[in-house]
Amino acid sequence: MSDLISALTGRGLEPVTDADVLAAHSVDHAALVLPGRAAALVRARSTEEVSAVLRVAAEFGAPVVPQGARTGLAGAATAVDGAILLDVSPMDRILSIDPVNRLAVCQPGVLNAAITVAASEFGLRYSPDPGSWQISTIGGNIATAAGGMCCVKYGTTPEYVLGLEVVLASGEVMRCGRETAKGVAGYDLVRLFCGSEGTLGVITEATVKLSPVPAGRLSLAAVFGTTADAGRAVTAIMAAGAQPSLLELIDNVHLRALEALRPMGLPTEAAALLLVAADANPAEELAAIEALCTEAGASEVYRATDAAEADALLESRRNAYHAMERLGTVLVDDIAVPRSRLAEALDGVQAAAARHGVVIGVIAHAGDGNLHPNIIVHPEDPASLEAGRAAFDEILEMALAMGGTITGEHGVGMLKRDWLAKELDPVNLAVQRRIKSALDPLGILNPGKVLAG
Amino acid sequence: MSDLISALTGRGLEPVTDADVLAAHSVDHAALVLPGRAAALVRARSTEEVSAVLRVAAEFGAPVVPQGARTGLAGAATAVDGAILLDVSPMDRILSIDPVNRLAVCQPGVLNAAITVAASEFGLRYSPDPGSWQISTIGGNIATAAGGMCCVKYGTTPEYVLGLEVVLASGEVMRCGRETAKGVAGYDLVRLFCGSEGTLGVITEATVKLSPVPAGRLSLAAVFGTTADAGRAVTAIMAAGAQPSLLELIDNVHLRALEALRPMGLPTEAAALLLVAADANPAEELAAIEALCTEAGASEVYRATDAAEADALLESRRNAYHAMERLGTVLVDDIAVPRSRLAEALDGVQAAAARHGVVIGVIAHAGDGNLHPNIIVHPEDPASLEAGRAAFDEILEMALAMGGTITGEHGVGMLKRDWLAKELDPVNLAVQRRIKSALDPLGILNPGKVLAG
Numbered sequence: 001m002s003d004l005i006s007a008l009t010g011r012g013l014e015p016v017t018d019a020d021v022l023a024a025h026s027v028d029h030a031a032l033v034l035p036g037r038a039a040a041l042v043r044a045r046s047t048e049e050v051s052a053v054l055r056v057a058a059e060f061g062a063p064v065v066p067q068g069a070r071t072g073l074a075g076a077a078t079a080v081d082g083a084i085l086l087d088v089s090p091m092d093r094i095l096s097i098d099p100v101n102r103l104a105v106c107q108p109g110v111l112n113a114a115i116t117v118a119a120s121e122f123g124l125r126y127s128p129d130p131g132s133w134q135i136s137t138i139g140g141n142i143a144t145a146a147g148g149m150c151c152v153k154y155g156t157t158p159e160y161v162l163g164l165e166v167v168l169a170s171g172e173v174m175r176c177g178r179e180t181a182k183g184v185a186g187y188d189l190v191r192l193f194c195g196s197e198g199t200l201g202v203i204t205e206a207t208v209k210l211s212p213v214p215a216g217r218l219s220l221a222a223v224f225g226t227t228a229d230a231g232r233a234v235t236a237i238m239a240a241g242a243q244p245s246l247l248e249l250i251d252n253v254h255l256r257a258l259e260a261l262r263p264m265g266l267p268t269e270a271a272a273l274l275l276v277a278a279d280a281n282p283a284e285e286l287a288a289i290e291a292l293c294t295e296a297g298a299s300e301v302y303r304a305t306d307a308a309e310a311d312a313l314l315e316s317r318r319n320a321y322h323a324m325e326r327l328g329t330v331l332v333d334d335i336a337v338p339r340s341r342l343a344e345a346l347d348g349v350q351a352a353a354a355r356h357g358v359v360i361g362v363i364a365h366a367g368d369g370n371l372h373p374n375i376i377v378h379p380e381d382p383a384s385l386e387a388g389r390a391a392f393d394e395i396l397e398m399a400l401a402m403g404g405t406i407t408g409e410h411g412v413g414m415l416k417r418d419w420l421a422k423e424l425d426p427v428n429l430a431v432q433r434r435i436k437s438a439l440d441p442l443g444i445l446n447p448g449k450v451l452a453g
Numbered sequence: 454m455s456d457l458i459s460a461l462t463g464r465g466l467e468p469v470t471d472a473d474v475l476a477a478h479s480v481d482h483a484a485l486v487l488p489g490r491a492a493a494l495v496r497a498r499s500t501e502e503v504s505a506v507l508r509v510a511a512e513f514g515a516p517v518v519p520q521g522a523r524t525g526l527a528g529a530a531t532a533v534d535g536a537i538l539l540d541v542s543p544m545d546r547i548l549s550i551d552p553v554n555r556l557a558v559c560q561p562g563v564l565n566a567a568i569t570v571a572a573s574e575f576g577l578r579y580s581p582d583p584g585s586w587q588i589s590t591i592g593g594n595i596a597t598a599a600g601g602m603c604c605v606k607y608g609t610t611p612e613y614v615l616g617l618e619v620v621l622a623s624g625e626v627m628r629c630g631r632e633t634a635k636g637v638a639g640y641d642l643v644r645l646f647c648g649s650e651g652t653l654g655v656i657t658e659a660t661v662k663l664s665p666v667p668a669g670r671l672s673l674a675a676v677f678g679t680t681a682d683a684g685r686a687v688t689a690i691m692a693a694g695a696q697p698s699l700l701e702l703i704d705n706v707h708l709r710a711l712e713a714l715r716p717m718g719l720p721t722e723a724a725a726l727l728l729v730a731a732d733a734n735p736a737e738e739l740a741a742i743e744a745l746c747t748e749a750g751a752s753e754v755y756r757a758t759d760a761a762e763a764d765a766l767l768e769s770r771r772n773a774y775h776a777m778e779r780l781g782t783v784l785v786d787d788i789a790v791p792r793s794r795l796a797e798a799l800d801g802v803q804a805a806a807a808r809h810g811v812v813i814g815v816i817a818h819a820g821d822g823n824l825h826p827n828i829i830v831h832p833e834d835p836a837s838l839e840a841g842r843a844a845f846d847e848i849l850e851m852a853l854a855m856g857g858t859i860t861g862e863h864g865v866g867m868l869k870r871d872w873l874a875k876e877l878d879p880v881n882l883a884v885q886r887r888i889k890s891a892l893d894p895l896g897i898l899n900p901g902k903v904l905a906g
Binding site: 098099100101102122123124144145147151152155156158159168172173174175176178179180181182183184185186187188189191192194195196200212213235238239240241242243280281336337338339340365367368369370403404405406407408409410411412416420423424425427428429431432434435436437438439450451 | 551552553554555575576577597598600604605608609611612621625626627628629631632633634635636637638639640641642644645647648649653665666688691692693694695696733734789790791792793818820821822823856857858859860861862863864865869873876877878880881882884885887888889890891892903904
């Protein structure tokens with residue numbers, strides 16, 4: 001037994017070193033990100049245990065990779081050599097729900113969906129809804145600043161985090177933020193930890209905002225023959241001051257993949273389908289949006305007449321990734337561009353696909369200009385892999401050239417750490433590194449994630 | 454001419470050293486915060502000039518106090534000894550309005566209200582509405598993470614800031630954030646600068662989100678005989694899942710001061726008046742809110758029947774501070790407590806007032822649990838000053854004891870820097886200091902603000 005393992009055991013922890021278990025815990029949902037060899041897995045049950053792990057890690061200079069459900073798509077939870085995999089998913093209790101102050105206090109391993117279930121008895125919900133909401137944890141959502149479908153109206157995860165308990169690299173336990181609706185005492189450390197992907201500290205408790213459940217929701221689907229028309233519709237909807245609670249785009253590649261997965265009469269010849277939902281005055285809002293879609297050139301518009309029909313429409317969107325998986329391994333990309341350039345970005349992705357001879361389907365949080373080009377590769381074929389990676393890189397270049405970002409919501413992780421320096425200016429990058437050093441002087445927290453080594 | 458002044462002049466800057474001008478620029482709106490003796494005032498007209506000032510300051514180890522309209526209430530813009538007062542208010546151009554992407558790019562000296570005026574031709578507005586919105590700058594709003602009345606529904610300033618250009622202590626110019634609706638590339642430096650009160654860098658450009666102007670707004674005023682009833686009404690409104698666009702409380706002291714300022718038939722015998730506005734389905738929303746107010750014990754409820762009448766109701770709220778100024782010098786406090794404890798906080802403030810024999814009126818952003826106890830002092834009378842300060846401190850202690858914060862929206866500045874250590878735990882405070890050192894190793898940026906020296 002190594003000294004590191006002995007030290008962990010000596011602190012009352014139960015490190016797992018079984019090779020199969022370690023291998024299973026060494027990856028997240030990022031395809032093709034290669035893990036290093038972890039030294040041990042510790043399943044933490046309390047803040048004290050998290051602190052103990054970090055104290056041992058600091059003593060040994062051992063890297064620590066914080067993990068939740070490992071549903072991330074950028075390799076932020078991927079093992080690095082010699083790492084202690086610190087799994088906080090056993091810390092899965094909702095500690096309190098306060099309906100008057102509209103707060104929930106949660107341990108990090110609580111599933112996103114579980115918060116909404118618990119809040120629903122008070123007519124409240126936890127709004128942010130990443131695609132993974134039924135399987136991802138609130139700790140991971142916060143650590144990756146997760147987005148989702150309702151962001152176009154309701155914003156992303158960080159806007160819903162009021163307070164955190166964080167264990168620092170030193171093992172010290174810190175509270176930041178507050179329990180009040182407003183508060184500006186000192187620097188906003190809560191926001192610094194949001195999206196820091198486990199590189200600045202380990203989140204062990206979160207106080208999140210709850211919101212009233214909208215009274216009703218309706219949706220529509222609009223079919224477009226060209227990406228330009230679909231893009232024009234999105235632009236028109238947002239420029240008109242509409243506030244859709246969801247504004248998603250499914251491209252032709254996905255429409256065909258979805259129909260192949262389960263025939264449901266999707267328009268497989270269309271260039272794009274827009275899905276739009278509204279939840280304030282839904283009938284009135286959707287009537288206005290329908291008119292804008294038609295004006296932009298929609299060939300057909302289907303209105304769901306009740307919530308059940310609306311949910312069915314959205315189900316196809318939720319199955320998009322699954323449908324693509326039947327075509328090969330999915331290399332998931334995630335760019336955001338100014339929403340006015342959506343059509344241009346869609347066309348750019350297909351140009352890259354054609355150039356490299358790969359299949360790429362795009363689903364997009366269209367209202368936010370956030371595109372997920374899903375690139376199909378066949379890892380057993382090196383040429384396919386190379387072509388997929390070349391297309392992946394070209395898409396990131398394109399996003400930057402359009403004034404966009406290399407990651408709209410999935411994060412940097414290991415997948416895009418070399419790209420960060422292309423998006424941020426050198427002064428910004430230097431500040432990022434200074435902050436990392438200020439909080440983790442030994443560099444033991446999730447090294448090689450976000451910032452390249 | 455001192456070496457510092459020569460160096461500024463040598464960089465093509467025009468430092469002002471006139472004693473009267475310096476004195477006028479050495480304070481903000483925080484009563485009783487004593488300024489130090491500034492060395493010079495520089496009115497910067499460009500990012501390059503801001504950078505030049507910081508390079509000179511770094512060379513001389515001279516403190517720099519960034520300033521906008523100096524309407525802050527916590528002394529963040531107050532002069533310190535030997536400081537260069539760096540006024541960025543001449544940088545007052547709106548650089549672009551993009552209605553499709555709902556963005557405005559502004560120099561820091563643009564007034565909050567000017568953004569909304571410019572955006573209004575596109576049916577958009579800049580939502581955050583601090584009380585000072587007509588006279589405060591966007592740079593100052595961001596540097597103080599300013600709140601306002603519509604926060605209860607629309608959130609505070611930081612939620613509306615997408616990107617920043619910042620000049621660091623070294624004089625280097627950095628961009629952070631993005632122009633897209635979503636983006637998670639690297640640590641959230643934008644949020645770190647929001648509320649940092651000029652201690653980490655000088656904001657020289659901001660990209661802010663614009664929002665659709667709500668179609669209509671209505672409001673009501675509800676009269677309560679006891680603070681407990683008013684508090685119960687607020688609790689009931691928020692627990693019912695209502696989303697008022699404004700939920701303000703005016704206490705008895707303010708009602709009487711307002712009526713004395715300009716008789717308008719306010720209920721001067723009431724313990725509190727609640728002002729509530731709604732802007733989604735206003736008639737329907739206010740009917741529900743009226744019922745909740747009546748149920749909680751409101752003695753009367755007035756509904757405004759149109760927008761003009763609604764605005765007139767709100768006018769009294771906006772005059773509250775002005776009305777109190779007629780009673781003496783106003784020491785403005787700013788606490789936030791869990792909104793469920795609003796009544797308890799109101800009673801606690803009056804207990805402190807009675808105990809110290811001072812007049813304190815409270816106006817509150819009630820829906821956010823954010824109270825502004827306005828303490829009347831007579832600076833020429835040392836006993837009055839001492840009593841006012843004792844009450845001020847007691848109110849902060851009370852907020853902390855109630856799980857609240859020492860500042861809901863005005864910031865720490867010089868006024869509350871010694872209180873920060875009472876709110877934050879020692880580990881948090883140490884992290885705040887490490888971040889300050891990482892960004893400003895020489896400690897020249899607004900020293901003695903936020904963090905005590």
